[in-house]
Amino acid sequence: MTLHDFLLFALPAIFLTGLSKGGFGGALGGLAVPLLALATSPKQAVAVMLPILCLADVVGLKAYWRKWDTANLRVMLPGAALGIAIGSLTFGFFDERAIGLLIGVIAILFVGLGLIASHPTPRPLHKGRGTLLSTLAGFTSFVAHAGGPPVMMHLMPQLLDKVRFVATVNLFFLLTNAAKLFPYAALGQFSRDNLLLSLMLAPIVPLGVWSGLWLQSRINHLWFYRIARLGILLAGVQLIWRYL
Structure with missing residues (x-):
């Protein structure tokens, strides 16, 4: 694949990552690795994306400083640490085909979770469920940068304020992605x-983050998520088709 073809997939992937981090709590973040994996190997896509994700986390931090939900983070971060540990110990067992299929399945599951995560009344924080889903998020984040679906499954039923939701997701992944740097290097x-x-x-990355911040208060949130889920579904189907 030529550099031109690589950039054809990579540039929208990186822009959508920044856009998602900046304004929408990971709604489009699940597209990045599937898009990159269409241009290169899944293992390389995962490796290239980690510094990008860390940069996006840092660029978006100022806008959401101290607006996160501390009670949720106290439950989620220990679970994520456990998931990262499991991912680092099992990473060598996954070949390129398995990782590609995993990313595709996670992308499709993201869409399914979006259909069941909406509730008419807020559900209280459940520590056991939060720890389990955060452990899954840490694992899938480590092997495929796809921790968004379990995190959304945990947070969305609580119907947090939009800004608090995005701030919580952003800080969670800032710390999670930073923790992944050492085992990735090893x-x-x-x-x-x-x-x-x-x-x-x-x-x-900064262009995407700033665009996300600008768009957050100017777009219909419901339709944004519908379009995002459609894009993730298409990317997931493409990856599964490719590796099956």
Whole structure:
């Protein structure tokens, strides 16, 4: 694949990552790795995306500083740490085909979760359920940067304020992604080529984050999520078709 073809997938993937981080709590973040995995190997897509995700987390932090839900984070972060540990110990057992299929299945599950995560009245924080889903989020985030579905399944039934929801998701993934840097380095994921690709794509991140912040109060939230889920569904189906 030529550089032109790679950028055809990579640029929208990185922009959507920043857009999602900046304004919508990960609604479009699940598209990034599936899009990149159409242009390169799934393992390389995961490696290239981690520095990008860390940068997006940091750029978006100022806008949501201290607006997160502390009670949820106290439940979610220990679970995420456990999931990362499991992911780091089992990462070598997944071949390229398995990771591609996993990303595709997670992308489709994201759409399914969106159909069942809406409730007429808020549900209280459930520590056991939150820990279980956060552990799953840590694991899927480690192997495929796809921790969004379990996190949304945990948070969306609580019907948090929009800003509090996004701030909680952003801080959760800022700390989760930072924790993944050390095992990724130990696993040899940060090759020279992968880091150069991340560096080349990095300037797109602030543009995406700032666009997300601008759009947050200017778009119909319901329709935004419907369109986002459709895009994730298409990317997931494409990956499963490719690797089956």
